[in-house]
Amino acid sequence: MRKIIWALAASAALFPAAAFAQSNIDGRVGKLESEMRAVQRKVFLGGAGQYLQPEVTRPDTPVQAGGVPATGAITDLTGRVTSLEEQMASMTNQIEQNGYKLRQLQDAFDAYKRATDAKLKTLASAPAPAPTPVTADDSLAGDTAPAPARPAPVKPVRGGTTAAKPVDTAATDTPAAAAGVVKPSTGNAAEDEYMYGYRLWAAKQYPQAEVQLKKVVADYPKSRRASYAQNLLGRAYLDEGKPSLASMAFYDNYKKMPDGERAPDSLYYLAQALMKLNKPADACKVYGELTDVYGGKITSQMKADVEKGRTAAKCK
Structure with missing residues (x-):
């Protein structure tokens, strides 16, 4: 009779521990499900909040033979939850890294766009060259032809007529003589x-x-x-x-x-x-x-x- 009482007492002591373990696992599983939904909302945009089944699933765990103590099942379930938590942490870290790289690419593109816009604006505001460029390296463009020589002076002569002074064409053909x-x-x-x-x-x-x-x-x-x-x-x-x-x-x-x-x-x-x-x-x-x-x-x-x-x- 005393042995039966001790067995009942031991069983009663195991129930709270099992219940506590079950409650702990339920809380961790609930947290994983909420985190998974948050990750899916961030990665699979436009999913309308639907839960997407993974393409790769964990292989089925072999069914243990009967008679295995309940604590073994709880231990196995705890290990699986721990593995899921580690995978979730790794996935979250990868998503953050990808987001950081995307921001870097966006910043680099924005900087390139600003520089390109500034160059195009500078080119657009530059004065247009004149239609008659010269080959001298100190003038990009412009009418640099020598100024035409002034008309040769005329002076009156006897008899009321005028005569033009002969022009030295050899001298007026050069810019120095202009x-x-x-x-x-x-x-x-x-x-x-x-x-x-x-x-x-x-x-x-x-x-x-x-x-x-x-x-x-x-x-x-x-x-x-x-x-x-x-x-x-x-x-x-x-x-x-x-x-x-x-x-x-x-x-x-x-x-x-x-x-x-x-x-x-x-x-x-x-x-x-x-x-x-x-x-x-x-x-x-x-x-x-x-x-x-x-x-x-x-x-x-x-x-x-x-x-x-x-x-x-x-x-x-």
Whole structure:
């Protein structure tokens, strides 16, 4: 009788433990189901809240033979729930990583789009070139033809008639002999002032061109033509036989406006001016600077000219 009482007491003690284990497992399973629904709402958008059955399922667990204690089934179920929790944590981590990568791709695309839009806007706002471009490297476009010679003066002669003074056609065929240089008037002040300086330089009127080009740089420092004017100022000095002043003008253009369109040209002509000053070693350094800073931007023709200059300077 005493043994029966002890057995009943042991059974009564096992019931609360089994009930507690069952309650714990039910809570974990309920949590997994809610997390799975949250994951499906995030991954399978538009699923209308429906639960999607997995394509890969866990193989059926072999049915244990009868007589196995109940605690073995609870232990197996606990292990399976633990495995599900680990898989859920791994899936959640993978989803977060994929979301982070998608955000990175979106940010990179947005940055590329902003840069492209800015470039297109810059190109759209650039002034259109005139229909008669010239080949001189210091003018992108414009009417740079020499101004027509003024009509030959006439003077009265005896008998009431007039006779025209013979015109020296050989002299009027060159820009240097032109009686005047016409200043353009297109409505773009910076462009007109620069083109006027360019025409003076093309007409070999170097002192007047130098004054005009300095004015362009001083009055329109933010214009794209400022780089052109400073470079052409150096060339005017160089053509006038003043390599020392030319070297300072070229260096100022590169130093003050390194992003200007004529900064590479100024480095090239700076080396040329240094050669005229008998400083081949310094010219080699300038050629090296030109290649290092603007190697990917200069034209193939300039690259060939640089190589010729390096050969003339005997650069190592």
